[in-house]
Structure formats: C-alpha cells, structure tokens
Amino acid sequence: MTGRDLLTPDVRAEIDRWVAKYPPFGKRSAVLAALRIVQEKNHGWLSPEALEAVAGYLGLPPVEVEEVASFYSMYERKPVGRHTISVCTNVSCLICGGESILSHIEKRLGIRPGQSTPDGRFYLKPEEECLAACAGAPMMMVDHIYHEHLTPERVDEILDGLP
Numbered sequence: 832m833t834g835r836d837l838l839t840p841d842v843r844a845e846i847d848r849w850v851a852k853y854p855p856f857g858k859r860s861a862v863l864a865a866l867r868i869v870q871e872k873n874h875g876w877l878s879p880e881a882l883e884a885v886a887g888y889l890g891l892p893p894v895e896v897e898e899v900a901s902f903y904s905m906y907e908r909k910p911v912g913r914h915t916i917s918v919c920t921n922v923s924c925l926i927c928g929g930e931s932i933l934s935h936i937e938k939r940l941g942i943r944p945g946q947s948t949p950d951g952r953f954y955l956k957p958e959e960e961c962l963a964a965c966a967g968a969p970m971m972m973v974d975h976i977y978h979e980h981l982t983p984e985r986v987d988e989i990l991d992g993l994p
C-alpha cells in the first residue's frame with residue numbers, strides 16, 4: 832500500500848486523537864500509537880512506505896520513526912500471517928510448560944518462531960519476554976488477547992476457533 836492508501840481519513844483521525852493527548856510540541860510522543868494504527872491498516876506490518884507515511888504525517892525525520900519501529904517487538908518489518916501468536920517462554924511460563932506449548936504450536940503449524948504459515952493464516956512471533964501474566968502460566972497472546980493456564984488441547988481449541 833502507498834502512503835496515500837494507508838493514511839485514510841479514519842487512520843488520520845485516529846492518529847490525530849493520539850496527537851491531541853500530548854502538548855503541541857510533542858508530536859513525537861504519538862509515534863508509537865501512529866505506528867500501531869498504520870501497521871493494523873497495512874495488514875500487520877510496517878513497510879518502508881508505511882514508515883514514510885507516519886514520518887511525513889507527524890513531521891518527523893524518517894530515521895527517527897525507523898529507529899522506533901526497529902526497537903519495539905510489537906512492530907513487524909515484514910509481511911506476516913493474519914493471526915499473531917506470541918508464546919511466553921520466560922521463567923514462570925518455562926517452569927509451567929511454556930516450551931512444550933511452543934513446540935506443540937510449532938509442530939501443529941509447521942513453522943518456527945519468526946515465521947508465518949504458507950497459507951498466511953498464522954504468524955508465530957519470535958520468542959517473547961515475560962508478558963506480565965505470570966500467575967496464568969503457561970500463557971500465550973493471540974491477536975492481543977491473553978490465554979492463560981494453557982494445555983495443548985486448549986491451544987488447539989483456540990487456534991481452531993480462529994477464522
């Protein structure tokens with residue numbers, strides 16, 4: 832998608848709502864939200880055109896936007912599957928079987944972390960740090976929704992329930 836395609840009136844309005852939360856000189860503060868909004872519009876990833884569009888709209892040097900997009904793990908820099916799966920394998924989840932949950936998903940989908948399924952349905956994110964739901968370990972996040980106390984059967988139910 833070109834920058835013009837991405838910055839539709841609804842996308843601009845949503846970015847503007849975030850910009851309005853900060854002081855007038857603080858457009859830079861809205862860059863995280865703007866990247867998230869544009870990423871959603873661009874089917875889950877930030878192309879070079881998407882980064883340029885955000886930089887242009889916020890009046891920031893492209894390199895600054897690029898730095899932010901490269902730093903945070905919630906931004907994708909290549910096309911990814913429709914549903915994003917993040918499996919936590921940090922300490923609490925590791926102790927409670929997080930690695931077997933991850934290997935179950937890898938086997939089921941036939942992909943490794945950082946890859947998408949060939950049909951474009953799923954994207955398994957590279958291994959995540961603690962997602963702050965340790966009491967519900969082992970856990971995963973699918974399309975920003977937390978699923979806790981997982982078993983392989985529960986994982987199958989969740990994945991089967993997605994379009």
Ligand code: FES
Binds near residue numbers: 919
């Ligand atoms: S260690 Fe998995 S959510 Fe904290």
